[in-house]
Amino acid sequence: MKFSPARAGILCLVLLLTLAVASGWAQETRPLKGMVKELVIKRGFTPEALQCIECHSKKSPGIVAGWKDGRMSHAGISCYDCHVVDKSSPMASQCEGLKGTNTFISPMVSSKTCSRCHPTEVDQFLKSGHAKLASKAVMDPSKAGGKLVKLQFHYEGFAKWEGLNLTWNTGTPKGIKPYMLGSRASGCQMCHGTTVELGPDNKPVNNTWPGGVGTRYPDGSVGTCTVCHERHTFSIADARKPEACGACHLGPDHPNIEIYQESKHGQLYAVKGEEWKYDSPPGAWEPGDYLAPTCATCHMSGIGDLHTTHNVQERLKWDLMHKKSVVRSGERGNGEKGGPIMRKVCANCHSATHVKTQEKTLELAVQLYNKYWEGATKMKKELAAKGLLGKDPWNDGFQELEYYLWHHTGRRARQGAAMNAPDYAHWHGFFQVFQVYQDMENIYKQRLKTGKIEEVSTVVSSAPY
């Protein structure tokens, strides 16, 4: 369908109706949740907004089609609201259709733009690991003693074998060869986000955009909401499905979508999920609309007397991703509070006995895993004291295995136990945890016996963990 001003008129009418409906929902469902929602709307379509839509429906019909499908277009929110920036913005540029006018745009749109109308969601999001912590892992040279930035360029980027001695304070190392960015740009950055760098025309350079959930924008803002609400439909129904998370939460080191598929919940989603209802209004998506939870149900959505949250830390007790599992605190949330909130989710569908058992199963798995971690740390300390530990952790058999112990096998064991996937808890988890540990122990003993670091160390240890 071509866009026309007459249709714009209809859309403005729809905006009013939608608002009436929205406030109806608010009265029915929000007061129970004890949270005041703010939704700020300032305008419908102006002639300036219409010109973007008209021209782009010819130049980029795919984008306009997605936008038309979404609820926001029906509420009169258009390209203009999200992409137009002040001339003084560091990201300001002009597209072909705007040259010579006073209107400036940016292809980059951060959570700050959304916060004009959705302040609650953005506030919560910014407190979560999905915001600053996510990109820190990829762009901060001080994170993990510089090991991660080194990984992206020195090793994966082939700089080591080119004999290029790169140094970095922030951002992309100076003097780097373009192909050395290939790993960051296609991998880490697309899930985590990195810092967007701009050229003289205010357009992104060094392949630092687009990026993942914690992308840092040139105006200091953080976060890309489209990782779950894909553009340009921005649907909540899609975000409630596990596929919205599975794009990043997968693979050998955090197989959350695989874990879900293996769980009873995922089994029900696979056989019955198509019949479930996903488009209930915010805060009113309850058991009955679905029979088993998706990722969003447990980690984000309102259910029973819990309100929706965009802070994915809010319902977590343990840190199940780092070397040692501890109760979350500080920048990782508040585990003492988070644990009971998660268990409230389960109580909507399970008995108190069942909920307690599952809580205990996770605790036992955490204690068991930590035993291995403590043992590994003890061996490592002893090796270091005797000068039997390689200087470069990415090139030392013992330390490579140590990495697999916590980062791959140990995460699978812990997260499989947390989310009810016996195959990940066991065969991909504890079974391999013990094997890696035993291999580490053998290397440790060998080094103590011979008093030196074995020469083919890394070849021996590059097991398919």
Ligand code: HEC
């Ligand atoms: C609700 C806000 C919103 C609206 C409305 C919106 N966009 Fe976007 N758009 C975004 C976001 C968010 C991104 C991703 C930006 C990022 O990753 O930094 C994006 C990305 C883009 C991109 C670059 C990515 C690509 O695939 O090439 C273009 C071009 C674009 N939008 C055009 C449009 C046009 C044309 C319209 C109107 C039909 C529109 N947008 C409406 C928020 C919006």
Ligand code: HEC
């Ligand atoms: C007369 C046609 C026309 C008009 C009017 C127009 N655009 Fe564009 N726009 C284009 C073309 C052509 C491109 C280049 C498409 C491409 O990059 O392939 C573009 C590119 C863009 C991009 C992507 C820029 C980039 O660097 O990736 C955005 C965002 C955008 N336009 C937004 C808007 C907004 C917002 C408006 C209204 C204020 C608007 N456009 C008005 C034709 C137009």
Ligand code: HEC
């Ligand atoms: C100018 C105000 C405005 C801006 C800017 C804006 N939104 Fe919205 N948004 C709205 C309104 C109004 C609605 C309610 C639409 C309805 O349900 O009728 C809405 C609804 C939504 C929904 C629910 C859609 C559904 O399926 O029910 C999502 C998700 C959303 N917005 C995400 C975003 C994101 C992400 C951004 C930033 C990239 C953004 N919005 C920017 C006004 C805005």
Ligand code: HEC
């Ligand atoms: C674009 C990639 C991406 C998508 C999509 C995504 N995540 Fe994440 N998520 C990450 C990254 C990266 C981290 C690690 C953040 C860090 O460095 O602490 C993370 C961390 C988390 C954490 C731990 C948070 C913390 O602070 O320790 C939870 C829980 C989580 N995600 C749940 C979800 C759920 C549920 C969904 C879907 C509704 C989802 N994620 C979608 C990339 C993503």
Ligand code: HEC
């Ligand atoms: C497929 C998406 C994806 C890719 C690619 C990816 N990560 Fe992650 N990363 C995640 C997710 C999801 C988590 C959260 C894991 C969890 O909760 O167990 C995570 C967790 C982390 C963490 C622990 C969280 C923290 O902030 O301390 C670090 C560090 C990390 N990743 C660094 C990297 C680096 C560096 C790269 C590239 C060399 C990379 N990741 C590639 C998705 C990804």
Ligand code: HEC
């Ligand atoms: C990790 C995935 C994820 C990310 C990232 C995300 N959302 Fe959401 N969002 C969801 C889910 C899931 C829902 C549906 C919650 C429910 O069931 O009510 C939702 C719902 C919404 C709604 C509807 C109102 C509500 O509270 O339910 C708005 C508006 C919204 N998101 C805006 C945003 C904005 C703005 C951002 C960026 C700061 C963002 N979202 C980032 C997953 C995400």
Ligand code: HEC
């Ligand atoms: C039945 C509810 C449930 C479902 C469904 C679920 N999770 Fe979880 N998730 C949990 C529980 C419980 C924990 C551990 C909470 C704690 O720390 O006490 C957890 C932990 C996590 C963590 C670990 C955070 C860390 O410390 O590293 C991530 C990441 C995660 N879930 C992502 C997902 C994703 C992605 C999906 C969907 C593919 C999903 N979850 C489905 C309940 C669920």
Ligand code: HEC
């Ligand atoms: C929306 C309802 C719902 C929620 C919420 C929910 N579950 Fe379930 N769960 C189910 C259903 C349905 C089954 C399948 C029962 C069967 O085996 O027939 C199930 C099965 C399970 C099983 C398989 C073992 C068994 O036979 O009982 C475990 C373990 C489990 N859930 C744990 C949890 C945990 C832990 C939480 C909260 C973090 C949770 N569930 C939240 C509905 C739910």
